[in-house]
Amino acid sequence: MRVLPILWGPITARACPVTALASVIAGLDEDDANAQITRFSRPKLLPWRKLLRRCKPAMASAAQQAPLSQAKYSAELAAAADAVRLASRVCETVQRDLAESEKVDKQDDSPVTVADYAAQAVVAWSLSRSQAATQGTRLCMVAEEDSSSFKEPGSKPMLDRITSLINDVVTKEDSSVKLSPEDVLSLIDLGASEGGPRGRHWVLDPIDGTRGFVGMRQYAVCLGMLQDGQVELGVLGCPNLPQGEVKDEDGGAGPPSRGNQEGIGCLFLAHKGAGAYKAALYGARGIDGVQRIGVHDFAEGGFANARFMESYESRHSDHSFTASVADHLGVTMPPLRMDSQVKYGLLSRGEASIFMRFPPPTYREKIWDHCAGFVIVEEAGGRVTDASGKRLDFSKGRYLELDRGIVAAPPTVHTALLSAVAAVQKAQAAL
Numbered sequence: 525m526r527v528l529p530i531l532w533g534p535i536t537a538r539a540c541p542v543t544a545l546a547s548v549i550a551g552l553d554e555d556d557a558n559a560q561i562t563r564f565s566r567p568k569l570l571p572w573r574k575l576l577r578r579c580k581p582a583m584a585s586a587a588q589q590a591p592l593s594q595a596k597y598s599a600e601l602a603a604a605a606d607a608v609r610l611a612s613r614v615c616e617t618v619q620r621d622l623a624e625s626e627k628v629d630k631q632d633d634s635p636v637t638v639a640d641y642a643a644q645a646v647v648a649w650s651l652s653r654s655q656a657a658t659q660g661t662r663l664c665m666v667a668e669e670d671s672s673s674f675k676e677p678g679s680k681p682m683l684d685r686i687t688s689l690i691n692d693v694v695t696k697e698d699s700s701v702k703l704s705p706e707d708v709l710s711l712i713d714l715g716a717s718e719g720g721p722r723g724r725h726w727v728l729d730p731i732d733g734t735r736g737f738v739g740m741r742q743y744a745v746c747l748g749m750l751q752d753g754q755v756e757l758g759v760l761g762c763p764n765l766p767q768g769e770v771k772d773e774d775g776g777a778g779p780p781s782r783g784n785q786e787g788i789g790c791l792f793l794a795h796k797g798a799g800a801y802k803a804a805l806y807g808a809r810g811i812d813g814v815q816r817i818g819v820h821d822f823a824e825g826g827f828a829n830a831r832f833m834e835s836y837e838s839r840h841s842d843h844s845f846t847a848s849v850a851d852h853l854g855v856t857m858p859p860l861r862m863d864s865q866v867k868y869g870l871l872s873r874g875e876a877s878i879f880m881r882f883p884p885p886t887y888r889e890k891i892w893d894h895c896a897g898f899v900i901v902e903e904a905g906g907r908v909t910d911a912s913g914k915r916l917d918f919s920k921g922r923y924l925e926l927d928r929g930i931v932a933a934p935p936t937v938h939t940a941l942l943s944a945v946a947a948v949q950k951a952q953a954a955l
Contacts, residue, residue, distance in 0.1 A: 592811055595798040597749070597756055599656035602810030604726075604747050604759045605793055607650035610693055611643035611730060611745045612761040612789075612805055617689060618642070619737060619763075636669060636734060638682060642689045643730035643745055644669050645711040649694060649703070651726060652714070659724060666750075666922055667715025667728040668892055674709060683708065719891060721753035721919040729865075729892035736836060736863025740777040744864040748895030753919025758896035758903075760792040761805055762866050770875055775836055775862040792817075792869040792900050800872050800904035819906040820874035821934035827854045830937070832878035833867045834859050841929070842882040845948065849880060852944040868897025868932065872904035877937050880945075882911075882929035889924040901932050908932040911949075913942050 592598060618639035644667050651657040651665070674683050687705045694701050703711075719725045726749055733743035745761035766774060767787050782788055789805035793814065801814035822830075832850050835841040846859070860867075860876055867879050883889070898908045898916055909915050911928035918924070928949075933941050 592795060592798055592801065592814065595795045597656075597751075597795060598798075598811065600654070600749060601757050601759070601793060601795050603651060603654035603657040604749065604757055605791065605810055607647045608745045608747050608759045608761040608791070609806060609809075610650050610697070611646045612763045614642045614646055614689055614693055615639045615731060615737065615743070615745060616763050616784075617692070619740065622738065636673075637731070637738065638686050638689065639737065640669050640731045640734060641708075641712055642686045644715055644728060645686070645690055645703075645708050646693055647726075647728055647730065647745075647747060648711040648714040649690070650697075652711075657726070663714050663726065664717045664724060665715045665726040665728055666717045666719040666891060667726075667730065668890070669712060669730060670716060671709040671712045680705075719750065719918070719921050723752065725750040727755075727892050727895040727918070729890075729896075732893060733836075733864025733866070739863075740779070741836060742775060742862045742864055742866045744866050744869070746865050746892065746896040748892075748899060748918075750895070750918055753917075754796070755895055755899040755918050756796045758792075758794045758899035760790075760865055760869050760896050760900065762790045762792070762864075762869055763805060764788065765790045765866055765869065767804060770860070770870060772858065772860060775860060790869060792872060794872075794900040794903035796899060796903065798903070800900045802869075802873055817873040817904055819871060819901070819904045819934040820877060821905070821936050822877070827937075827940070828856050830855050830878060831857055831876040832859055832880065833870065833876045834861055834880055836861045836863045840883055841880070842884075845882050845952075846880045848948045848952075849941070849944045850878075852948055853878075853940060865894070865897035868894075868901050868908075871906060871932055872900045877933055878941060879932040880929065880941075881931075889926055889930070890922060891918050891924055894924065894930065906932060906934050907938040909938070909942075911942070911945050 592601075595601070618637060622637065648663060648665060652663045657663070673679060683705050687703060687708050690708060691703055694703065715728060717725050719727070726747065729746040731737050731743050732746045733741070737743040742762065742764050747759045748755055749757035764778065764782055765788070767790055791803045791805045792800070793803075793811065794800040800817050801811075802817050803814045807813070830853070832846070832855055834843065834846050850859070855878070867876070870876050871879050894908070894916060895918055898918070901908050908930065910926040910930060914927060916924060916930070931938065931941050931945060
């Protein structure tokens with residue numbers, strides 16, 4: 525056993541800060557740690573496992589040495605944050621006055637609006653102007669939309685509307701810029717990359733949760749950056765999300781103008797190895813004014829008051845299955861149902877402890893539906909895996925290879941969640 529001479533006098537829950545005790549016993553196995561505690565303790569000593577659990581946030585904070593501005597990809601993150609802000613402006617404008625003629629249905633019956641196309645083009649334009657984002661070459665982006673719809677007869681009015689929306693935004697950034705419809709189509713098609721394990725690929729969902737967008741609910745502009753197959757950066761722009769406490773009704777329809785209300789509109793961002801952060805969506809540029817965030821973990825057996833989240837619509841996730849998993853865990857609160865990667869943002873700032881997504885078996889998850897939220901949750905201290913516990917791999921192209929669904933939670937909760945998912949699946953298979 526290693527004896528640590530730095531301790532003189534008793535260590536108790538009252539006499540010694542939790543972080544000091546953690547520094548003493550960190551790295552020891554359980555028997556050695558308990559021996560150290562016994563040697564220096566008084567009778568009212570708290571169990572050392574609980575002390576370590578309590579000091580996690582303090583230890584994470586102490587580990588944050590360099591500011592975000594000094595992180596490896598800080599310039600790229602700042603460019604991404606500005607691009608998401610611009611795209612969010614476009615989306616808010618469209619949602620306030622969304623006409624039926626300004627949306628079409630894709631082959632999979634999912635809607636796409638003028639805002640999807642405009643947001644994608646705005647992000648492509650904004651990133652293309654950044655030397656850091658492009659590395660001095662042509663922008664490489666894996667994105668949801670393409671320009672094929674505009675080859676159809678009668679598409680010109682929609683394209684003209686998109687072009688007008690984009691110019692309203694970009695001319696405020698640079699008064700010398702005026703984009704043509706052909707420029708807009710070229711920008712949209714910068715999203716044609718297949719991704720993969722080599723090089724840099726920006727991953728964009730211009731409006732994640734388009735059904736929520738059309739239904740005046742929650743949605744998000746989601747942008748991530750892959751470098752050699754690893755997710756290095758993530759940014760979520762959530763125009764309708766409260767900056768303060770979120771209530772159940774915030775997942776439902778609201779007034780189209782709520783993005784203009786005080787305290788509404790959130791930005792989440794993360795840099796691999798440098799943490800996760802939040803900020804008001806507007807009012808700053810780049811990565812100025814951000815605040816560090818973290819998931820809310822808790823001990824085993826405390827699930828009665830846990831808040832779990834799932835997709836707003838049952839077509840996106842099996843609500844009956846997630847209800848069974850929650851019941852198995854002992855969760856008693858009703859689910860918080862919201863569209864889009866907004867749920868990853870709420871998990872990362874500690875407003876909920878569980879996110880489950882179990883789409884139909886034939887559905888293939890696209891990387892843009894999870895890329896930005898994935899790195900934000902991981903950098904906030906959480907875990908995002910498939911139902912077997914395998915970490916998501918974004919290096920395989922435009923689709924994720926998953927075992928069943930996706931589960932995200934803080935570490936302690938995640939372990940219990942995987943066990944509950946397996947137990948419910950086993951029980952259902954036996955029926």
